[in-house]
Amino acid sequence: MKKPFDLHADYQPESFEFNKTFKKAVKEAIARYPKGRQQSAVMPLLDLTQRQVAEEGAKQHPPYGGWVPRAAMDHIAEVLGMHKVKVYEVASFYSMYNTAPVGKYLVQCCTTTPCWLRGSDKIVEATKKHLGIGMGETTDDGKFSLMEVECLGACVNAPMVQINDDYYEDLTPQNMMEVLDNLSQDMQATVGSQTGRRDSMPSSDPTTMKDRAKKAKVV
Ligand code: FES
Structure with a gap:
């Protein structure tokens, strides 16, 4: 995982397409932006790619998790009418996008x-x-x-x-x-x-607003 961003590695699939469910989500994501600004949807589309790959990967043996193949980035560039390198730049900059295979x-x-x-x-x-x-x-x-x-x-x-x-x-x-x-x-x-602490309240009893905590049944 988190292998160096390698567009030509042998784990890169030949092609990528959004499936029916994700195509709908892609359309909705693009429609959120004003006309002429559709390229702003690059981040949600990368996220949707990762989610589709994760869903498909979870059913495989061995399973794998969400990542963004180069073919998907090329497909996104085509869908949004932008240069491929611009999509590569976004995908490789943000740590929430995995540009190489990861575990489930x-x-x-x-x-x-x-x-x-x-x-x-x-x-x-x-x-x-x-x-x-x-x-x-x-x-x-x-x-x-x-x-x-x-x-x-x-x-x-x-x-x-x-x-x-x-x-x-x-x-x-x-x-x-x-x-x-x-x-x-x-x-x-x-x-x-993991200790049952509610939200970010103190790990011991409340130290302020005790009446309200009691009223809210958090103590
Ligand atoms: S330092 Fe770990 S969540 Fe902020």
């Missing part, structure tokens, strides 16, 4: 300062050990890929990871293993705080 579950570990101060090193080490892979690698069964990312904006419940579209917060090496074990059996893991 892409584990993005935040290691920026707040997560690091709250123990992200231990989460990363435990995850590597549990999955038997290093950063930038994919498990042999195609289920998991691991990557390191910068702050994902959930510092209040650090340490955290993002797996596909979901955030898993208040992690310990133990509850992280439970999340991975559930996903390895394609079972839904508990999303959000």
